[in-house]
Amino acid sequence: MYIGVDLGGTNIAAGIVNDSGEIMLEMSIPTLSERAADAIIDDIKSLILNLIKEFGLSKNEIKGIGIGIPGLADADGNVIHCVNLGWNDVPLTSKLKQEFDVPVFVDNDATVAALAENFCGAMRGAESGVLLTLGTGIGGGIVFGGKVYSGFNRVGSEIGHMVIGDNFYDCNCGKNGCLETFASSTAIIKYTKKLLEETNEESLIRDKINGDMGKLNAKIIFDCAKAGDSLAEKSVRRLVKYLAIGIENVISLIDPQVIAIGGGVSNAGQYLLDMVIKEVEKYKNYKELPIGKIVIAKLGNKAGIIGAAMLCK
Structure with missing residues (x-):
């Protein structure tokens, strides 16, 4: 199982996704984007933990975490620029890996949507x-x-x-x-x-x-x-x-x-x-x-x- 997170300016949506691209369980919370990056990242951590608990998994059963952001990130998962959230140079991957000992990937939200459409959608x-x-x-x-x-x-x-x-x-x-x-x-x-x-x-x-x-x-x-x-x-x-x-x-x-x-x-x-x-x-x-x-x-x-x-x- 994988965790997919869609980080938006209004809501944070996350789900447990299987190898076929099927969402097994989904949750969302308000982003409250006026807050500091650390507060929002703490909410992402809590949301993921709640998903894992609700679905009956343990942390080590998660193969990886992917996050789509409304902005730009480098190959190491550092958010370079994200206008809707007011983020600049936020080490998103490293902050999440403090809680989860799994691979974490970050990319632009439209880019990850394209990947989804290619994997199991219109493309x-x-x-x-x-x-x-x-x-x-x-x-x-x-x-x-x-x-x-x-x-x-x-x-x-x-x-x-x-x-x-x-x-x-x-x-x-x-x-x-x-x-x-x-x-x-x-x-x-x-x-x-x-x-x-x-x-x-x-x-x-x-x-x-x-x-x-x-x-x-x-x-x-x-x-x-x-x-x-x-x-x-x-x-x-x-x-x-x-x-x-x-x-x-x-x-x-x-x-x-x-x-x-x-x-x-x-x-x-x-x-x-x-x-x-x-x-x-x-x-x-x-x-x-x-x-x-x-x-x-x-x-x-x-x-x-x-x-x-x-x-x-």
């Missing part, structure tokens, strides 16, 4: 695969031959920060034109707000939010687009266009067998997928050759725990 059996998680930002994970690829400095899968054009607002990273400022849930919300504020165009969205921009979310925009609302359709088409450009750039660079789309935006399902595939076909370099499969990710919120555990394998 299962693929020699090469890329996962794009479209949420508040855009995370990316690359898997070759069943192993994650993150590059020389472990930042090689930051696909969301690929610059693909000029935009009307800057990315949180400080650059202008990052993919995540065009194709994330944040991006489509910002652009739709811009249209609503700058035009008097009638829209179902106005009725849905009743003048309260704080109620606007990606689901409302996609639902209205599906209903034929022209303003919503304009926002969705813009997201699809730039997402397709980003995907074509990935294809031009590594030509993966499968590209999976996850995160909250992927809940738009086949409606989104059909448009993305059609748009990618327009941009591809070699018209006579097929591209890898573009699919919706399967594992949802479970991918973080499963993928973290699979780091141990």
Whole structure:
């Protein structure tokens, strides 16, 4: 058995995972991210101990612990930078090994989600695969031959920060034109707000939010687009266009067998997928050759725990 931990800015989720990638028992607690790193790490230790006790295992029956973080870690499991938690240079692996005498692995949350999708999800059996998680930002994970690829400095899968054009607002990273400022849930919300504020165009969205921009979310925009609302359709088409450009750039660079789309935006399902595939076909370099499969990710919120555990394998 392995332990997989999905460390987020809001919650810490952890599970006992078997060799097949099945979660046998899962628990979660609030992160309370305003606290110091040591307090959060103590909570991770307690959560793991509670899982082991509840499942009826002993510490020495655990083969390893994997942790997915919303940031960057080096090969020794030191968290280099984690904006959501305010962590810099935190020796996460060594602190956990004070309690658990097993191998501990740490990697980016989107990277471990890609590993999960490759092991038992939408990219299962693929020699090469890329996962794009479209949420508040855009995370990316690359898997070759069943192993994650993150590059020389472990930042090689930051696909969301690929610059693909000029935009009307800057990315949180400080650059202008990052993919995540065009194709994330944040991006489509910002652009739709811009249209609503700058035009008097009638829209179902106005009725849905009743003048309260704080109620606007990606689901409302996609639902209205599906209903034929022209303003919503304009926002969705813009997201699809730039997402397709980003995907074509990935294809031009590594030509993966499968590209999976996850995160909250992927809940738009086949409606989104059909448009993305059609748009990618327009941009591809070699018209006579097929591209890898573009699919919706399967594992949802479970991918973080499963993928973290699979780091141990």
